[in-house]
Amino acid sequence: xxxxxxxxxxxxxxxxxxxxxxxxxxxxxxxxxxxxxxxxxxxxxxxxxxxxxxxxxxxxxxxxxxxxxxxxxxxxxxxxxxxxxxxxxxxxxxxxxxxxxxxxxxxxxxxxxxxxxxxxxxxxxxxxxxxxxxxxxxxxxxxxxxxxxxxxxxxxxxxxxxxxxxxxxxxxxxxxxxxxxxxxxxxxxxxxxxxxxxxxxxxxxxxxxxxxxxxxxxxxxxxxxxxxxxxxxxxxxxxxxxxxxxxxxxxxxxxxxxxxxxxxxxxxxxxxxxxxxxxxxxxxxxxxxxxxxxxxxxxxxxxxxxxxxxxxxxxxxxxxxxxxxxxxxxxxxxxxxxxxxxxxxxxxxxxxxxxxxxxxxxxxxxxxxxxxxxxxxxxxxxxxxxxxxxxxxxxxxxxxxxxxxxxxxxxxxxxxxxxxxxxxxxxxxxxxxxxxxxxxxxxxxxxxxxxxxxxxxxxxxxxxxxxxxxxxxxxxxxxxxxxxxxxxxx
Numbered sequence: 001x002x003x004x005x006x007x008x009x010x011x012x013x014x015x016x017x018x019x020x021x022x023x024x025x026x027x028x029x030x031x032x033x034x035x036x037x038x039x040x041x042x043x044x045x046x047x048x049x050x051x052x053x054x055x056x057x058x059x060x061x062x063x064x065x066x067x068x069x070x071x072x073x074x075x076x077x078x079x080x081x082x083x084x085x086x087x088x089x090x091x092x093x094x095x096x097x098x099x100x101x102x103x104x105x106x107x108x109x110x111x112x113x114x115x116x117x118x119x120x121x122x123x124x125x126x127x128x129x130x131x132x133x134x135x136x137x138x139x140x141x142x143x144x145x146x147x148x149x150x151x152x153x154x155x156x157x158x159x160x161x162x163x164x165x166x167x168x169x170x171x172x173x174x175x176x177x178x179x180x181x182x183x184x185x186x187x188x189x190x191x192x193x194x195x196x197x198x199x200x201x202x203x204x205x206x207x208x209x210x211x212x213x214x215x216x217x218x219x220x221x222x223x224x225x226x227x228x229x230x231x232x233x234x235x236x237x238x239x240x241x242x243x244x245x246x247x248x249x250x251x252x253x254x255x256x257x258x259x260x261x262x263x264x265x266x267x268x269x270x271x272x273x274x275x276x277x278x279x280x281x282x283x284x285x286x287x288x289x290x291x292x293x294x295x296x297x298x299x300x301x302x303x304x305x306x307x308x309x310x311x312x313x314x315x316x317x318x319x320x321x322x323x324x325x326x327x328x329x330x331x332x333x334x335x336x337x338x339x340x341x342x343x344x345x346x347x348x349x350x351x352x353x354x355x356x357x358x359x360x361x362x363x364x365x366x367x368x369x370x371x372x373x374x375x376x377x378x379x380x381x382x383x384x385x386x387x388x389x390x391x392x393x394x395x396x397x398x399x400x401x402x403x404x405x406x407x408x409x410x411x412x413x414x415x416x417x418x419x420x421x422x423x424x425x426x427x428x429x430x431x432x433x434x435x436x437x438x439x440x441x442x443x444x445x446x447x448x449x450x451x452x453x454x455x456x457x458x459x460x461x462x463x464x465x466x467x468x469x470x471x472x473x474x475x476x477x478x479x480x481x482x483x484x485x486x487x488x489x490x
Contacts, residue, residue, distance in 0.1 A: 019114050086251055147165065149237065183209070209268065391463065
């Protein structure tokens with residue numbers, strides 16, 4: 001079965017079908033078709049995990065067909081232990097987004113769901129592509145649905161945020177296209193990414209290629225100082241847009257480091273390790289302090305995402321099995337936790353139409369079930385042991401300490417800062433006296449909202465208590481990647 005092609009086409013076909021159901025009396029059918037497309041899209045990714053061979057780090061479920069023969073461009077798909085989990089995560093998040101907007105999205109629901117489903121298929125293509133042109137096509141095409149989501153269903157400044165998001169990410173990837181064309185030339189006319197991993201590139205060439213790829217992926221992560229598009233995009237995006245941005249889109253930037261930068265330019269990666277670690281620590285520490293002073297809940301969680309993703313890039317450039325696996329676990333955990341945090345903000349925003357922390361207070365008295373779930377996710381965001389947020393951060397800190405104690409100490413500061421800004425927000429929103437009449441009139445989560453959040457809570461708890469099903473899948477691929485980097489000239 002071509003599971004990878006199905007994981008791409010099923011949501012895209014469902015999304016295109018939704019565009020033909022635009023009448024007001026078809027809203028119920030639109031929701032049902034969107035949910036069916038999302039669930040079926042998730043279902044076809046399950047065999048990628050159940051049939052995955054953890055004993056090898058080689059590509060699996062490969063699909064190869066001629067695409068543009070004149071330029072040797074192929075439709076080549078495949079996954080290893082690094083990419084397979086993100087396809088499943090992306091498909092899972094798509095189901096959450098569809099359910100989250102079930103009764104909330106009233107303006108052009110068919111186009112809203114179509115944008116998310118099409119984007120889900122395109123992002124699966126990013127994680128599965130093994131041809132450089134195919135990767136670039138998916139990498140750029142996924143910007144269009146997100147641009148439309150922010151610009152069409154966002155807040156008052158949605159057009160500004162959408163254009164800023166598009167320009168940052170589009171301009172960042174221009175140099176990547178130049179790098180792809182250079183690699184095509186020096187590889188004898190091949191766009192095969194795995195072949196590029198074996199090219200004996202001179203050190204100076206590797207430095208230039210590193211810069212080209214780094215700018216493209218650092219913007220997408222985003223790393224400091226090219227992060228300024230993310231808070232604006234999160235604040236203006238609808239709840240579903242923020243969920244996908246935080247849970248999946250940021251991971252594509254980090255994934256690019258492992259698929260392109262480390263294996264293609266390993267010497268340059270080692271040379272510039274200090275530079276990347278410095279930027280990562282700035283993101284971890286400085287952005288944590290920035291999050292402390294935010295008044296908008298979505299903006300605070302957005303800055304929190306930047307800080308947590310700093311852990312990911314830090315783990316990659318420690319060049320250890322513990323560091324890289326910890327970073328990957330952190331990516332998956334952040335996908336769950338950040339999605340849940342934005343969904344929680346969406347729940348109260350739908351009731352009060354405000355994201356300002358000062359407008360809340362005493363929510364626990366009127367929404368006890370919501371308060372319990374929100375506090376749980378806040379604790380996971382802090383890195384509380386037994387939650388998924390702890391596992392990846394602990395692994396990266398431990399790997400950093402093995403390299404340099406003070407490096408690990410600096411990285412560990414994020415646990416303090418994360419607790420400070422997250423719990424400070426939770427205290428002001430949930431606890432104390434009921435702040436005003438609007439809070440007093442709040443109603444607790446509906447059955448749909450409760451189970452939506454409860455499913456994510458179960459995933460966060462399960463991963464925190466037993467991360468082995470995740471680490472087993474990625475282990476051999478990570479070891480093979482590190483062995484490849486270790487064989488470099490330096």
